[in-house]
Amino acid sequence: MDEPKVGVFLSEGGNQSSKVLDYDALASFAKNVAKVVLVERAKEFWRGDGLKAIVNAVKTKKLNRVVVAERLPKLSEVNIVKAVEKAGLNPFLVEVIDLEDHCARPHRNKPAEATAKAKAMLLAAIERAKLLEPLEKLEFPALKSILVIGGGIAGMQTAEDLAELGFEVQLVEKEPFLGGLASRAGRFFPTDDCAICIQAPSTDVKSITHTSRKCVYRSGFTEIQNLNVLTNSKITAVEGVPGNYRVTIEKKPRYVDEQKCIRCNLCAEVCPVEVPDDYNVKLKKRKAIYINIPEVYPPVYVIDEKACKFHECEKCVKVCPTKAVELDQKTEKKTLNVGAIVVATGFEEYDPSVIKEYHYGEYPDVVTNLQLARMIDCFGPTGGSIIRPSTREPAKRIVFVQCVGSRDRRWNPWCSSICCMISLKNAMLVKSADPETDVTICYIDIRTTGREHEYYYERARDMGIKFVKGRPTEIAHDPEDNTLIVDVEDAVSRKFLELEADLVVLATSMVPTQGTKELASMLGIELEQDGFFKEYNAKLRPTETKRKGIFLCGGATFPKDAPTSSLHAHSAALKAAKFLSTGKIVKDQKTAVIDDEYCGDCEFCPVTCPYGAISLVQKGEDHFVAQVSELQCEGCGICVGTCPLNAIELRHYRPSQMLAQMKALMSVNGTSKPLILAICCSECGHTAVDSSGMAMLEYPANVRVMKVPCTGILQIHQILEAFKAGAQGVMVVGCKTDGCHYEVGSPKAKKKVELAKMLLKEYGIEPERLEMFNLVYIEGDKFAEVAQTMTEKLEKMSPLQLSSS
Amino acid sequence: MEKLKVAFYWAASCGGCEIAVLDVNEKILDIVAKVDIVFWPVAIDMKYKDVEAMADKSIDVCFFNGAIRTAENERIAKLLRAKSKILVAFGSCANDGCVKGLANLWDRKTIFERAYLETPSTRNPDKVTPQTSLKVKEGELELPEFYDTVKTLAQTVDVDYFLSGCPPPIPNIVQAFEAVLSGKLPPKGSSLLPNKSICDECPREKMDRKLSQIRRIYEIEDDFKTCFWDQGVICMGPATRSGCGAQCPKVNIPCTGCGGPGPRVADQGAAIVSAMASIATDPAVIEQVVDPVGTFYKYSLANSILKRKVMK
Numbered sequence A: 001m002d003e004p005k006v007g008v009f010l011s012e013g014g015n016q017s018s019k020v021l022d023y024d025a026l027a028s029f030a031k032n033v034a035k036v037v038l039v040e041r042a043k044e045f046w047r048g049d050g051l052k053a054i055v056n057a058v059k060t061k062k063l064n065r066v067v068v069a070e071r072l073p074k075l076s077e078v079n080i081v082k083a084v085e086k087a088g089l090n091p092f093l094v095e096v097i098d099l100e101d102h103c104a105r106p107h108r109n110k111p112a113e114a115t116a117k118a119k120a121m122l123l124a125a126i127e128r129a130k131l132l133e134p135l136e137k138l139e140f141p142a143l144k145s146i147l148v149i150g151g152g153i154a155g156m157q158t159a160e161d162l163a164e165l166g167f168e169v170q171l172v173e174k175e176p177f178l179g180g181l182a183s184r185a186g187r188f189f190p191t192d193d194c195a196i197c198i199q200a201p202s203t204d205v206k207s208i209t210h211t212s213r214k215c216v217y218r219s220g221f222t223e224i225q226n227l228n229v230l231t232n233s234k235i236t237a238v239e240g241v242p243g244n245y246r247v248t249i250e251k252k253p254r255y256v257d258e259q260k261c262i263r264c265n266l267c268a269e270v271c272p273v274e275v276p277d278d279y280n281v282k283l284k285k286r287k288a289i290y291i292n293i294p295e296v297y298p299p300v301y302v303i304d305e306k307a308c309k310f311h312e313c314e315k316c317v318k319v320c321p322t323k324a325v326e327l328d329q330k331t332e333k334k335t336l337n338v339g340a341i342v343v344a345t346g347f348e349e350y351d352p353s354v355i356k357e358y359h360y361g362e363y364p365d366v367v368t369n370l371q372l373a374r375m376i377d378c379f380g381p382t383g384g385s386i387i388r389p390s391t392r393e394p395a396k397r398i399v400f401v402q403c404v405g406s407r408d409r410r411w412n413p414w415c416s417s418i419c420c421m422i423s424l425k426n427a428m429l430v431k432s433a434d435p436e437t438d439v440t441i442c443y444i445d446i447r448t449t450g451r452e453h454e455y456y457y458e459r460a461r462d463m464g465i466k467f468v469k470g471r472p473t474e475i476a477h478d479p480e481d482n483t484l485i486v487d488v489e490d491a492v493s494r495k496f497l498e499l500e501a502d503l504v505v506l507a508t509s510m511v512p513t514q515g516t517k518e519l520a521s522m523l524g525i526e527l528e529q530d531g532f533f534k535e536y537n538a539k540l541r542p543t544e545t546k547r548k549g550i551f552l553c554g555g556a557t558f559p560k561d562a563p564t565s566s567l568h569a570h571s572a573a574l575k576a577a578k579f580l581s582t583g584k585i586v587k588d589q590k591t592a593v594i595d596d597e598y599c600g601d602c603e604f605c606p607v608t609c610p611y612g613a614i615s616l617v618q619k620g621e622d623h624f625v626a627q628v629s630e631l632q633c634e635g636c637g638i639c640v641g642t643c644p645l646n647a648i649e650l651r652h653y654r655p656s657q658m659l660a661q662m663k664a665l666m667s668v669n670g671t672s673k674p675l676i677l678a679i680c681c682s683e684c685g686h687t688a689v690d691s692s693g694m695a696m697l698e699y700p701a702n703v704r705v706m707k708v709p710c711t712g713i714l715q716i717h718q719i720l721e722a723f724k725a726g727a728q729g730v731m732v733v734g735c736k737t738d739g740c741h742y743e744v745g746s747p748k749a750k751k752k753v754e755l756a757k758m759l760l761k762e763y764g765i766e767p768e769r770l771e772m773f774n775l776v777y778i779e780g781d782k783f784a785e786v787a788q789t790m791t792e793k794l795e796k797m798s799p800l801q802l803s804s805s
Numbered sequence B: 001m002e003k004l005k006v007a008f009y010w011a012a013s014c015g016g017c018e019i020a021v022l023d024v025n026e027k028i029l030d031i032v033a034k035v036d037i038v039f040w041p042v043a044i045d046m047k048y049k050d051v052e053a054m055a056d057k058s059i060d061v062c063f064f065n066g067a068i069r070t071a072e073n074e075r076i077a078k079l080l081r082a083k084s085k086i087l088v089a090f091g092s093c094a095n096d097g098c099v100k101g102l103a104n105l106w107d108r109k110t111i112f113e114r115a116y117l118e119t120p121s122t123r124n125p126d127k128v129t130p131q132t133s134l135k136v137k138e139g140e141l142e143l144p145e146f147y148d149t150v151k152t153l154a155q156t157v158d159v160d161y162f163l164s165g166c167p168p169p170i171p172n173i174v175q176a177f178e179a180v181l182s183g184k185l186p187p188k189g190s191s192l193l194p195n196k197s198i199c200d201e202c203p204r205e206k207m208d209r210k211l212s213q214i215r216r217i218y219e220i221e222d223d224f225k226t227c228f229w230d231q232g233v234i235c236m237g238p239a240t241r242s243g244c245g246a247q248c249p250k251v252n253i254p255c256t257g258c259g260g261p262g263p264r265v266a267d268q269g270a271a272i273v274s275a276m277a278s279i280a281t282d283p284a285v286i287e288q289v290v291d292p293v294g295t296f297y298k299y300s301l302a303n304s305i306l307k308r309k310v311m312k
C-alpha cells in the first residue's frame, strides 16, 4: 500500500456544531497531523457541491484516505462512499465521523471542551484511516437447486413455491408417504376443512376447476415441473458451503416398484403379518405390506422391513398381478448438490406415558388428541366412530385434559400453542356427530389468540361442551364398571370434581420430531433450549438460520397451526429464492482472517463463531489450523475476541487500527474530568450514542466513543491498554445480552468485563472503573445518564496512576 | 578456527536454567569442543571485574537467565550487554519475569515487612531489614538495591534473541547453540521458539469447548486424553508459546504458561482470560477462579501491559 495521503473534510452544516465548535482550531489541528495533505471545510459534504469537492480532491490530490466529519454518518456515509468509489478509491479507505450528534450537541454548553473532544475524534479517525486497507467484493457461485427436508404441509408448500419459481427442488420425506402430521389430523381449525387440502399448484392441468386449494392427491402436486419427491429417505450427511451443499441421502427400499403397483390391495389381503399401525397411533393393526390411507402420495404400497418375513413367506410376491413386489431391493445412497436447504421437519406429539398420574399406555381408554383425530377420520381405524379402545364400544362420556406435558416444568415448560384449538375442534366434531355425547374440557387457560379462534371457542360452549378450569391431578380407573375417573379441582366453582368418563383425551404437548438434534448437527445449525430449530431472528428473519443458505419453516421452529405453517412456508420459499436467484452470492471482504503462522489450534474460535464460519484444516502431518470461510463470516470479530494468540484479525478492524484510535481518543482531554473510553458496538451501542445526541441530551465531554463491530470483539488487553493510554474509566456499551445483533457477542463481552474486573482488582485498580452497559438504540437517555454517573463516580476516586511504562 | 566465546549468567533466578544447560547431556561435549566458556558464575570461578576487563563485544554470545530484581542484576545485565555481540534472554525470568515477577503484586516495603518481620518463622526483634549500606567497624558493607518492581531483561537492556520457558526446552537450547555456531540466526528480536501455542503440540483431544464450570485438577478424574478445558480445568496452553512439546499435559498436568505469551500477544493473562470468557457458558465460572494472577500470570506479570500492581 502506498504512503497514506489523508484528506480531511469538515462539514460545518450541523446546527449545533456550527455554533459550538471552533472550526478554525479543528482545521489547523488536522492540518498538523502527519500524512494529512488536505483539509477542506464546507457546509456539507455528503451531497451536492460538497460531495463533488471530495471526488475532485480524491482525483486531483491523489488522496488515498478520506476522513469526513459529517452529520448523520449512518445515512451520509452511503453517499460519500459511493462517490469516492466512483472517483477510483476503494470505499473501505473512507472514515466518516459525526461531530454533531457525538460532540457538538451533547457538549453544547462547553464549547471549548467540545472542540477539544472534536480534535481527539478527528485524530482518532485520521489515525484509523491511515491504517485502513482496501477490501474487495467477493463472489461465490450458487446452484439454483434446493433441498426441502420434510414432506408435511410446510415442506410441500415451500417445495411447490420454489419449483414453480424455476428452482430444481428435491423434497425428502423420511416416511414412505407425504403428508406429515397434518394429514393425520383429519381436519383443521378453525375452518374444519380437510387436512389433506393444500394450496393447488398453478400448473394444475388435471382437474376441471382452478380453485386455489385441493386435496393432495388430486392437486397435481407431484406433477409439478422441477420437483422431485423422495419418500422413505433420510439425510445422512451434509457437507459443502452455502450455494453448494453436498447432501447424502439414504433412500430405504420400498420393496414395491413404484411404476408397477396398481393399489389392488391383494398383497395386504394375503400378508400373514399384523403389526400395530403407527400411522393410526396404534389404534389398529396393519399388515407388513400396507398403504396408510387410499389418498396418499406416492400411491404405492410399501413393506415394513421390521415386520416382513421376506423370502420365508413371499405370499405377496406370488399374488401381485403386476409383479410389483421386489423383496431384494436395496437401500440406495444418493448425493445431491444443492444451493440451499429448507428444513420443514415439523413437530410431533409428546409421549405422555412419562406422566404417571395420567396412566397413558396403561389404561387403553386414555388416548391422545391425535388418536382421537384418527378415530374421527372416516379413513381412520374406526371408520369415523368414537370408541373406547378397551371394549370398542361407543364412547359417550369424553373428558379432555389440556396442557399434558406443556406448561409444566417437569416436562415441557412451554405452551404448545395449538392444543387448545385442537381440543376444541375435536370436541366439536365429536359433539356434532353425536350431540348426546357428554364432552368436558379441563383446562388451565383456553388460548384462542388467532383470528376467528375466540368465536370457535364460543361455539363450543354454545354446543354444550362443558369447561372445567383446573389441571387434573389423577386419572383413575374403576375396574368394576371399566370407568375412568378424572380428579380435578374446578377453580371456578371451587369444587373438587371426580368426572366419570369412557374416554379421556390428552391434549399433549408438541415437541420437535425425532432426529431433530442429529439433523441440526449435520446442518450446523442451532436448536433453541426447547429443542426446536432456532431461527436467525424471531422478529425479522423468522425463516432464516445463521448459516447462510439454510432456511426453516413450519413447525420445525415451534408448534404452529396450519395457517401459520403455510405463511412460514411461503416466507421460507421467498428467502431461499432470493438467496439463489442470481446464481451467485456477493459479499464484501469485511471478514476475519486467521494467520496460519500463529494459530496454535486451540480450537476455541470455531465454537464461538455464531455463524459456524470457522473450521479446522490440516497443515502438515498432524497439525491443524483454524480457517475462516469468507463466505460465511459476517465480520463481527467475536473470534478475534476469543483468540489467545491474536492469530485472528478483522480486515476492517485490525487491532493496530483499534489501538491507534484508542490512543488518539485519549491523547487530548481538554476537560477537567477523568477521561473515559466508551467502547461501543456499531449496532445498539453506537446508535444509542447517536440518539442521545439527537435528543439533545447532555453528558460530559471526557467520554470518548470508540466504535467496534460488536462488543464480542473486545479483548481484555484492550481494556488494560486503555488504562495505560490514560483512560480513568472504560465503558463497554453493547446490545442487550439477549438482543445482540450477533447474538453471542454482547453476553461474551459481559463475561469478559466481569473477568477483567477481577483482574483489575488484583492490579489494585478499582473494578468500578470498568462497566458494561447494555442498551438499545432508543436508550440515548440511558447512555447520557450512565456517561454522567460514570464520570461522577470516577471523580470521587483518586486519579489512577500506573507505574508501568 | 577460533572458538566461540560464550557467557552464561544468572540474575534473579532459581538455578533451573543452569541445570537445563547441563541437561543438553552428551551434546554438551560437542558444544564445549567448539566454544570457550568465558563467564559462568555457577560453574567457573570468575569475578565481575574479570568481565569488566574484557573488551566490548568480545563475548560472542551471552545466555542471560534471571529477572532484574536488584541493582546488581541490572548492573550486570548492562555490563554483559556491552561485552556481548549477541545477548539471549534465556528462560522465563529473563523473558517474562517468571515467578519472581509475581512479587510485582507488592513492593520493596511490603516484601521486606513480610519476609523479615511478619512470617511466623521469623524472629527479628530489632526489626532489621536489608539496607544498601551499613557501616560496621571493619568498614562499609554493601548490598545491591532491591527494587520495587521486577523487570525483564528486555525492559532493562536491548536483547537480541528470546528463548523462554521455565527452563527453556532442551531441543531448543541445542538448536540455539547450533544456530549460533553455524551463524544461521533469525532476524534480531526473534524468539528461538516456535510461533504457535502449546495446543499445537498437545496430544489431548479437543471436544466441544463449552466451559460451564471451573474445576481444579484434584477435583476431576482425568481421563488422560481429553483436553483439560473440556474437563473444566484451566490450562494455559492456548495462550502459551510452544516448543516444549506439551510436556506438562503429556504427563497429565495442565500447562501453567512458562513459555510466555504468543508472539503477537502483549499480555498473556488477559489473552487467556478473554478466551476463557468467550467459551464460558455460565457467568458463574468467574467466581470459580481461584488466585487469578497466580493462575493467569504465573510467569508473565512483569511482562504484561500493566506490569505490576498499582503502587499506592
Ligand code: SF4
Residues within 6 Å of the ligand: A591, A592, A608, A609, A610, A611, A612, A613, A614, A628, A632, A633, A634, A635, A636, A637, A638, A639, A640, A650
Ligand atoms: S468475525 Fe464473526 S463471523 Fe467472522 S469468523 Fe469471526 S466470529 Fe465468525
Ligand code: SF4
Residues within 6 Å of the ligand: A594, A598, A599, A600, A601, A602, A603, A604, A605, A606, A625, A626, A642, A643, A644, A645, A646, A647, A648
Ligand atoms: S482461537 Fe486462535 S489459536 Fe485457537 S484455533 Fe482459533 S485462531 Fe487458532
